[in-house]
Amino acid sequence: MSDPLLQIKDLHVHYGAIHAIHGINLNVQEGEIVTILGSNGAGKTTTLHTISGLLKPSSGEILFDGKPIHKMEANKIVAEGVAQSPEGRMVFPDLTISENLDMGAFLRRDKEGIEKDREYMCQLFPKLKERAKQLAGTLSGGEQQMLAIARAYMANPKLLLLDEPSLGIAPILVQAIFDAVVEINKKGTTILLVEQNAFAALKIAHRAYVLTTGEIGMEGPAKELLENEEIQKAYLGH
Amino acid sequence: MSTGTESDFVYFLYDLATYLLNGITQGSVYALVALGYTMVYGIIKLINFAHGEFYMIGAFIGFFCIRSGMPLWMAFPCAMIGSGMVAVIIERIVYRPIRYAGRIPALITALGTSLFFQYFGQNTLGADPKAFPKVTDFENKTYQFGELFVSTNQIVIISTTFILMVFLYWLVNHTRTGKAMRATSFDKNAAELMGIDTNKIISFTFFVGASLAGAAGVLVGMYYNTVEPMMGLIPGLKAFVAAVLGGIGIIPGAVLGGLVLGIAENLVVGFWVSTYRDAIAFGILILILLLKPAGLLGKNRKEKV
């Protein structure tokens, strides 16, 4: 196997005295969809924030494309090729949809590439095109989620981090969003997807990690985890 | 039919027009200073009580530039850039280290910074007011329209303020940096995830806000013909009131708040009493906050979870 695109080695993260991540190891290969499952408070968002540089690890390493990024500023990590659609979407409510997409492409100078990606996102999420001039704050939760993913995609990342895209969204839209994630991945973007909705995530992922109170309890191919009885009991409601 | 009441009415209209003109002139200055308060608050939720000092610093830079023989059109941008740079340095060495220390430490630090500049100014420049040198570019003439008198200085203040506001509007709404400012003021983490260097954007916001205050300082120096190290105190407080009045954090609110305050002060002083001039600002503030706690343009937004 070639070197992983993302490699997390023995990562520890603290919030003051709270030890949120207890030495996790995790790899993402180029081209994969990898999912991190876990219930509320397991440490999923903390992990993604640390990859993106919004939090600094107390120890351990994060390598992206072989390069350590865990000491870099968050905005510099975007330039390395890691974009995130954060939990709760965090679209800029007072900016239009079109301006939100501009923000996603903030560091890019390749006008043609930007336009191509904007076209592609509008084709994937037609609502974004219809409402381009509307303020993002006026969108429904599901539409905001689509915008958040599209905005992250506009950075033209090698690795796209998605934090609970199904959170608080109507089931029909969840399906549409997960279909779009598969599309994006097929076009060549590697994806690390954090979810509580284990069933939906496992159906589209290649591999999965299960995070329990800051530790990785289980990992393996998504198909195997779907069959796993423990997982079914804990997360799939069987 | 009595011509007496008719001419009374005409004089009332001239009085009204005079007070409105004075109010708009003064309100423009409040608005320029209030913009910096509101922009800095919008981006890092800091009430920068030292903001009035950037106005004083701008006035002094303008004072020294003009005294050394510079024409106004050169002295003016020098004052803006100079006070902007002082603000960038203050942000970097004073406010940034305590950015996450909480509101009370930030407030105390801002008050301390304000006092530092006031006393530093008194020590180095002397506490006495200094006569603002005559600008060489133009003469301050007075134009008469019936009983309404308009001075060149008033025209310069109002038109300069207008131009700066149009520029600010363009900057915030139509440039990449402006969008980044709006993104940063919504949420710093979300902005960082776009690749925006939020520290740079915050520095830039201090720069813009302080340069507007510096511009106001020069304009006022010309208008009242004096500068002194304590001159930032009362206008700084009034501008704070104007920003809160309009809805703090909202850019058009600062302009509206400044104008409302300037006009209200001049109307009350003109038609009624002048002894309470400075109390009027706070009276209006209390009244509006009772009726509309988020300010004139403020939405009473629900806090995000």
Ligand SMILES: Nc1ncnc2c1ncn2[C@@H]1O[C@H](COP(=O)(O)OP(=O)(O)O)[C@@H](O)[C@H]1O
């Ligand atoms: N800002 C914070 N300060 C202190 N503790 C936090 C903070 N954010 C998260 N935590 C704690 O860290 C743990 C992991 O949280 P989080 O990463 O948000 O979990 P998840 O995303 O899996 O729901 C939880 O116990 C949570 O209470």
Ligand SMILES: [Mg+2]
């Ligand atoms: Mg989370």
